[in-house]
Amino acid sequence: MATQRFAHYPSLNNTPVIVTGGASGIGELIVRAFCEQGAKVGFLDRDEARGAALAATTGALFEPCDLCDIDALQSAIASLNETQGPARVLVNNAARDDRHDWREIDAAYWDQSMDTNLRHMFFAIQACAPDMARAGGGSIINMGSNSWWEAGGGFPSYATAKAAVHGLTRTMARELGGDDIRVNTVVPGWIMTERQKELWVTPEAIEKHRDRQCLKTLIDPVYVARMVLFLASDDAAMCTANNYMVEAGSI
Structure with missing residues (x-):
């Protein structure tokens, strides 16, 4: 593939942004x-x-936080808003696609999966949206997954949580649209992060997955980040309540 020439968005310059799960992987x-x-x-x-x-290495501000602790999450967001100004962009990225057998999980595991992959997104929105509205609006980007679109197996609680993210996006786009806050979902396919390579990438799995993708190049996480930038920018000013796929045409 030829070297990519990526866009610069003047509207993002000096814009306060908060990203959850930002220390590794796509984040x-x-x-x-x-x-x-x-x-x-x-x-x-x-x-x-x-x-x-x-x-x-980047100059970004880091707040250590267990996102399953909602009080700690909202306190960390308040601290960032105080330091760098009210967030005009929130990226709800954090999640873990741990594999599990539906016959073996219990209620505690199910609840933990919902906490890890869904619940914190709503409470991050709740913490950010009032100040974002007072600042003049902004963009909220929730990270979905094409795992449930493909009827993928091996992680039913994760797939259920990710399916619910789309409902959260749609309803919050309606709730917040009057304050000029846009809410969208980015839908990654199988992204070649370090974690995926360490845990689940095998020659057999890659060959099978290439057959499912229209484009045969494996997806680098940078392409998810580029979609997030677009949705955060003024270029996407009329984009809300929708899904934006980064999955190479996977079926």
Whole structure:
């Protein structure tokens, strides 16, 4: 593939941004992409070592936080808003696609999966939206997944949570549209993050997945970050309540 020439968005320069789960994987690429645009970036993550290292190399602000602790989450968001100004962009990125057998999970595991992959998104919106509205509006981007679109197996609680993200996006787009706040879902396919490569990428799995993609190039996380930038920018001013796929035409 030819070297990509990516866009610069003047509307993101000096814009306060908050990213959840920003210390690694797709989240790290999102943090770096916003920093390259000149945005004022704050991010949350429970991985203190990686978060501190990323903050040191990018200049982004890092708030260590377990997103399942809603009080801690909302306190961290308040701290970032106080330091860098009310967020005009919120990226609800954090999630974990842990594999599990539907016959073996119990109620505690199910609840933990919902906490990890869905619940914090609503409460991050709740913490950000009032100040975002008073600041003149903004963009909220929730990270979905094409796993449930494809009827993928091996992680039913994760797929259920990710399906619910789309409902959250649609209803909050209606709730917040009057305040000029846009809410969208980015829908990644199988993205080649470090974690995916370490845990689940095998030659057999890659061959099977290439057959499902219209484009045969494996998806680098940078392309998810580029879609997030577009939806955060003024270029996407009339985009809300919708899904934006980054899955190479996977079927």
